[in-house]
Amino acid sequence: MTDALQVERLTKTFPGFTLENISFSVPTGSVTGLIGPNGSGKTTTIKLILNLLKKDTGTITVLGLDHMKKEQEFKERIGVVFDTHFFVDDWKMPDVEKAMGMFYRNWDTGAYYRYLERFQISRGKRVRELSKGMQMKLMLACSFSHKAELLILDEPTSGLDPVSRDEMLDILLEYTDDKKHSVLFSTHITPDLDKIADQITFINKGKLFYTGEKVNFTRRYSIVSGSVKQLSPDIKALTPNIKIYPDSFEALVETEYLPGLSGLQTRSAAMDDIIVFISKGEVLS
Numbered sequence: 001m002t003d004a005l006q007v008e009r010l011t012k013t014f015p016g017f018t019l020e021n022i023s024f025s026v027p028t029g030s031v032t033g034l035i036g037p038n039g040s041g042k043t044t045t046i047k048l049i050l051n052l053l054k055k056d057t058g059t060i061t062v063l064g065l066d067h068m069k070k071e072q073e074f075k076e077r078i079g080v081v082f083d084t085h086f087f088v089d090d091w092k093m094p095d096v097e098k099a100m101g102m103f104y105r106n107w108d109t110g111a112y113y114r115y116l117e118r119f120q121i122s123r124g125k126r127v128r129e130l131s132k133g134m135q136m137k138l139m140l141a142c143s144f145s146h147k148a149e150l151l152i153l154d155e156p157t158s159g160l161d162p163v164s165r166d167e168m169l170d171i172l173l174e175y176t177d178d179k180k181h182s183v184l185f186s187t188h189i190t191p192d193l194d195k196i197a198d199q200i201t202f203i204n205k206g207k208l209f210y211t212g213e214k215v216n217f218t219r220r221y222s223i224v225s226g227s228v229k230q231l232s233p234d235i236k237a238l239t240p241n242i243k244i245y246p247d248s249f250e251a252l253v254e255t256e257y258l259p260g261l262s263g264l265q266t267r268s269a270a271m272d273d274i275i276v277f278i279s280k281g282e283v284l285s
Contacts, residue, residue, distance in 0.1 A: 003061075004028045004150045004182035005049070010058035012048055017206055019044050022058070024201040024211040026150070029179030031172060033193035033214070034186040035271065036203040037279045042186045045203065046154050049184075050080065063149055076104060079143020083155040085135040089128035093121065096138065104146035115141035133164030140171060151175065151183045157192055165189070169196050190271035200271070204279055221269035224261055225250045235261065241277035252277035 005026035012019045019041040026032040034042050047053040049060055051071055060067040062074040087096055093116055101107040116123065119137040121130065130138065136156050143151060151172070157165045173196050175181050187193065193200065193214065201211040210217055224235070231249045236242065238261075241252040252273065258266060269277075 002028050002064075004030075004063055005032075005184060006059075006061040007045070007049065008059045010045065010048060010060065011056045012044060012053060013056055017041075019048075019203075019206045022203065022208050024208065026182050026184050027199065028182050029176055030198040031176055031183040031185055031193075031196045032199040032201060033190075033197035034184060034201050034203070035188070035190065035193065035275060036209075037275060038188070040203045040279075041206045042203060043154055046152060046184075046186060049152065050075075076106065076146070077148060078150045078152060079140070079146070079148030081136060081139045081143065081151065081153045081156045083158045085127065085139060087127045087135075087138070089126065091127050093123045093125060093138075096127070096142070100142050100145070106147045108145050108147070112141060112145040115144055131164070133160050133167070136160070136164075136168060137171075140168075144175075149181055151181070151185075153183065154186045155188070156185075157187060157189055165192065172196055190275070193271065202275070202278075204275075209278060217274070218269065218271060220255060221252055221274050222255045222258055223250055223267050223269050223273055224253055224258070224264045225266075226264040230264060241280065243277075243280075 003025040007025070008023045010019065010022040022041070022045060034045065036042050044053065048055050049062065049067060051067060063077050065074040067074060091099070097109060097112050101109060113123070119134070119141060121134055121138060121141070127135065127138070157168055160168065169192055172183055172185070176183060185193065185197065197214050199212065200214045200217045202209045202217070225248060227248055228244065231242070231244070235251055238257055239251055239253050243250045252269060253261070
């Protein structure tokens with residue numbers, strides 16, 4: 001399988017924060033979730049991919065193209081959806097079509113209006129009159145109308161109601177169903193990724209913690225819990241990721257160590273569990 005996006009040894013330094021040596025890929029035909037707590041470097045990574053920020057070191061290849069040398073060419077072939085729209089509020093749908101059509105050689109006006117009809121967006125509506133969910137669908141309609149091969153999404157479902165979120169996820173699943181289209185999906189709403197992601201890349205405090213298949217990420221960890229009296233030195237030696245409550249504790253441990261921990265309650269770790277425990281990185285009391 002080829003990669004729609006390759007990021008290798010990406011580094012960018014700001015005062016007080018460094019995105020350090022980040023490497024991951026988005027296989028063609030897949031949905032890759034980009035996760036991490038706020039301030040971990042997810043949006044910075046996306047801005048570097050799009051050349052909205054200039055990297056210090058590293059290489060980025062988008063659809064087989066160097067993202068700096070072939071910037072205009074690769075941007076013709078991708079779609080970008082942020083958590084807020086980039087249209088003029090007073091535009092009606094024909095105004096959006098006219099403006100967007102100027103930027104893309106592959107723009108298909110007929111496809112644009114077919115997507116508007118499918119997404120139930122009235123041509124006479126102004127952008128500001130659309131709900132946030134409809135605005136997200138409008139951005140997707142524009143991406144699909146110039147035949148984008150890769151979608152890069154930064155928190156697109158943030159603030160959406162559950163029905164709108166579910167509709168957007170279904171659209172993305174359909175988009176990648178032919179195994180020719182790909183999605184990089186940055187979000188803090190991990191249940192969305194439980195539904196649609198194939199791959200996970202977890203960035204924490206500017207450093208890469210994990211990149212690979214989603215199923216391996218969640219299988220790698222488990223949660224153990226018990227009374228404070230059961231919090232033995234052996235458990236503390238296994239992991240620094242422990243929460244201590246007045247009478248009980250919870251700890252994130254690698255699943256392979258479970259056979260050596262008897263008498264404790266165990267459960268599978270969800271993505272949210274892993275993010276919270278790893279980002280804390282210390283025993284809490």
